[in-house]
Amino acid sequence: MKNSLFISALFFSLLSFAQVKQADTYKMIKYDSSYGITMYEKLNFYLGGDSVRYDKKGYSASGWYEDYYDGGQVLHKGYYVEGHLKVYKNFYEHGQLEREFKSEFNKATLSTFFGNGKPHAQIEYLAGNVIKETDYFENGQIEFTEEYDKDGVYIKREFYYENGKPQSILALVDAKKKLFSSKEYFVNGNIKEEGQIHYSKAIGDFQKEGKWLVYNEQGKVVAEQFFSKGEMSNENKF
Numbered sequence: 001m002k003n004s005l006f007i008s009a010l011f012f013s014l015l016s017f018a019q020v021k022q023a024d025t026y027k028m029i030k031y032d033s034s035y036g037i038t039m040y041e042k043l044n045f046y047l048g049g050d051s052v053r054y055d056k057k058g059y060s061a062s063g064w065y066e067d068y069y070d071g072g073q074v075l076h077k078g079y080y081v082e083g084h085l086k087v088y089k090n091f092y093e094h095g096q097l098e099r100e101f102k103s104e105f106n107k108a109t110l111s112t113f114f115g116n117g118k119p120h121a122q123i124e125y126l127a128g129n130v131i132k133e134t135d136y137f138e139n140g141q142i143e144f145t146e147e148y149d150k151d152g153v154y155i156k157r158e159f160y161y162e163n164g165k166p167q168s169i170l171a172l173v174d175a176k177k178k179l180f181s182s183k184e185y186f187v188n189g190n191i192k193e194e195g196q197i198h199y200s201k202a203i204g205d206f207q208k209e210g211k212w213l214v215y216n217e218q219g220k221v222v223a224e225q226f227f228s229k230g231e232m233s234n235e236n237k238f
Contacts, residue, residue: 036112036120037090037098040076045084046103046128047110052083069093114138126150137162153178153199165189170197180206190219195227208232 042051053061060083067076073095078088090098092115099112108125118140124132129152134145141164147155159167169183178199184192195212199205207230214223226234 037075037092040078040085040088040090043078043080043083043085044088044101046086046108046125047101048128049084053080053085054083149175154180161187163187179209182206182208186217188217190217191215195225198229200229 041047042049043053053065055061061080062082064077064079066074069075071093073093074091075093076088076090078085080086085101087102089100092098094115096115096117097113098115099110101110102108103125106127110121110123110125112120112122114120114136116138118138119136120138121133121135123130123134129150130146130148131150132145132147135143137143139162141162142158142160143162144157144159146157149155154170155172157168157170159169161167165187166183166185166189167187168185169181171181173179173181173196178201180197180199181194182197183194186192193212193214196209197206198209200207208227209229210227212225212227213221214225216222221238223235223237225232225236
């Protein structure tokens with residue numbers, strides 16, 4: 001058992017100090033480069049975890065806990081209530097912060113980082129549902145950003161190429177009719193196609209509607225297409 005004191009302002013500025021009650025040593029930590037150190041997610045009740053952490057005496061963990069890599073480097077710092085994580089940070093073996101989770105009432109945020117310290121993802125939750133997410137390439141450019149309404153339907157969705165230019169942009173234009181403007185882009189930044197799509201709750205997917213314009217890589221219109229419920233009814237090529 002290793003005991004230590006650490007400044008809990010890492011998690012909440014309202015708390016001054018926290019006593020680490022237990023420390024476990026992990027000889028091997030395997031994690032996927034796309035998802036990171038996820039072994040503690042099963043203890044995060046807010047994110048759907050259904051596991052409970054117990055202390056050395058077999059009671060549900062309560063208070064601050066710290067875990068370590070085999071070499072002594074900090075792997076995890078977390079605050080537990082009845083065995084479930086409420087606030088925590090995970091670290092790469094070289095000391096860089098890998099993720100940070102904070103929750104308060106019905107809101108929560110999760111931030112993850114690449115090994116070089118640049119952001120990997122930032123996710124905001126409301127009542128357990130994702131309302132906003134932004135993911136990044138390792139070079140620091142945004143890969144995609146999404147926002148949802150309370151029913152889990154997109155308000156906007158933007159994807160980018162690694163060079164920073166837009167790949168696709170979806171934006172809500174009529175909430176009542178569930179209509180969105182949609183644009184696709186070539187890697188050079190020129191628009192590829194644009195039009196409107198409708199979100200069909202019945203099929204849980206988007207369908208092209210009305211007039212769409214199709215462009216070549218030089219930015220010239222090469223076709224106009226007409227859709228109804230995702231099916232093309234007519235096409236004019238130029």
